[in-house]
Amino acid sequence: MRFDTLHVQPPSPKQADFDALSVPVHRASTIVFPNAEAFASRHERLYDGYSYGLYGTPTSRALEVQIAALEGATRALVTPSGLSAIALTCLAVAKAGGRILMPHSMYGPARAFAARVLGPLGIETVGYDPRAKAVPDLPLDERAALIWVESPGSVTFEVQDLDAVVNAARQVGATVAVDNTWATPILFNPLAHGADISMQSLSKYASGHSDLLMGSLAVRDEAMFRRLKDTARLLGLGVSSDDCFLCARGLRTLPVRLRQAERSAMEVIQAIRNHPAVVRVLHPSLPDHPGHDVWKRDFSGSNGLFSLVLSPAAGAVLDKAFDSLRYFKIGASWGATTSLIAPSNPRSERPDLAWLPDGQVVRVSVGLEDVLDLIDDLTGFLCAVIGDMPPAGGSAGSNILNQDKSRG
Ligand SMILES: *Cc1c(COP(=O)(O)O)cnc(C)c1O
Numbered sequence: 001m002r003f004d005t006l007h008v009q010p011p012s013p014k015q016a017d018f019d020a021l022s023v024p025v026h027r028a029s030t031i032v033f034p035n036a037e038a039f040a041s042r043h044e045r046l047y048d049g050y051s052y053g054l055y056g057t058p059t060s061r062a063l064e065v066q067i068a069a070l071e072g073a074t075r076a077l078v079t080p081s082g083l084s085a086i087a088l089t090c091l092a093v094a095k096a097g098g099r100i101l102m103p104h105s106m107y108g109p110a111r112a113f114a115a116r117v118l119g120p121l122g123i124e125t126v127g128y129d130p131r132a133k134a135v136p137d138l139p140l141d142e143r144a145a146l147i148w149v150e151s152p153g154s155v156t157f158e159v160q161d162l163d164a165v166v167n168a169a170r171q172v173g174a175t176v177a178v179d180n181t182w183a184t185p186i187l188f189n190p191l192a193h194g195a196d197i198s199m200q201s202l203s204k205y206a207s208g209h210s211d212l213l214m215g216s217l218a219v220r221d222e223a224m225f226r227r228l229k230d231t232a233r234l235l236g237l238g239v240s241s242d243d244c245f246l247c248a249r250g251l252r253t254l255p256v257r258l259r260q261a262e263r264s265a266m267e268v269i270q271a272i273r274n275h276p277a278v279v280r281v282l283h284p285s286l287p288d289h290p291g292h293d294v295w296k297r298d299f300s301g302s303n304g305l306f307s308l309v310l311s312p313a314a315g316a317v318l319d320k321a322f323d324s325l326r327y328f329k330i331g332a333s334w335g336a337t338t339s340l341i342a343p344s345n346p347r348s349e350r351p352d353l354a355w356l357p358d359g360q361v362v363r364v365s366v367g368l369e370d371v372l373d374l375i376d377d378l379t380g381f382l383c384a385v386i387g388d389m390p391p392a393g394g395s396a397g398s399n400i401l402n403q404d405k406s407r408g
Helices: 003-008 036-040 058-071 082-093 108-121 162-172 222-235 241-272 292-298 312-323 371-385
Strands: 075-079 099-103 124-128 144-150 175-179 197-201 215-219 278-282 305-310 340-344 361-365
Touching: 058 075, 058 215, 058 241, 075 082, 075 222, 082 108, 082 144, 082 175, 082 197, 082 215, 082 222, 099 108, 108 124, 144 162, 162 175, 215 222, 241 278, 241 305, 241 371, 305 312, 312 340, 312 371
Parallel strands: 099 124, 099 144, 144 175, 175 197
Antiparallel strands: 075 215, 197 215, 278 305, 305 361, 340 361
16 A cells, blocks of 8 residues: 555554444445445445445434334434434425415424525415314414424414324325424424424524534324425435434433423412513413413323513513623524523414414513523513513522532
């Protein structure tokens, strides 16, 4: 071997007897084959083996196998983002002339994709009220190819009755896909309730650290899996093994992060719900919330995400109130270690919100900081919203210098 070749084809050390607890990061575009015959038959390995980096590596497959197990599925597929998982599902399932049903509460960019990309392709999307119990509330006929459920919905968190939707869908032979990002398989299992596809944005709680984008689709039907996988392949959708590694790492702590976020959110909600700046708290665990009874029946818990409807008097000073926040960072997304807050304007694009009281909607994602710091911060924000001074010394008396050291 000559010197330049030694740069390109180094000797490899022995790999035996190295048994780490994490899945190795396999970075690859090209995958090489032991002989010409193996190369010629590489397409047979599309679904289970390896033929090209775009179609899967041992790192992405390990994540897919774990997600399938968590979802009670036989197969799962990871995609470059949650939105791409939604778009892929629509393109794989619906044809020109067919219809997709989406709840008005569905993730906004998914509805924009339907209107701006699917519409011109001849796939019509019809919105429905997420509080609909089933037919005849659902605009269902034989044109319906795909029914989306997102429960609880984005920003306003209406809980949908998936069992009722599945029953209605069976009558017209439509596929049911659920955006299960809010619940993760820990709190709700869509496939066990009869859904055909369970989708997640892994960018939220699953990965959990605001450092990657990924989506997943889980199914029990092999033909549906192959349809989704073929469509993903032909659209050129692949994921990076580094991101899969980080996501798999995130999943290991998901149960404890989710439980802690839920507990902290409950404490924050209790501390602020009677504040004069708060007109209403939107969270499925509250008895007056749309679909609360279904949430109690179907879900095993909640998480750290909720919205506030602020006093209509807030408008003029709202920007200043946001700028006064110390721990809650202003930003999109949710479900991470860092607490986030963002104003939202769901009424501007939804026809079904007559039930929502007037006032600015603000979405809050409670992270893993000390809950007393978060209560102080949000209380200060709410006081600023109505032009009050925050309580002296912090609402929860949580100045770190005075604090019991055992709290850490
Ligand atoms: C964020 C989000 C998505 C999109 O996920 P990305 O990974 O950011 O593309 C889809 N559905 C819901 C409910 C979301 O909150």
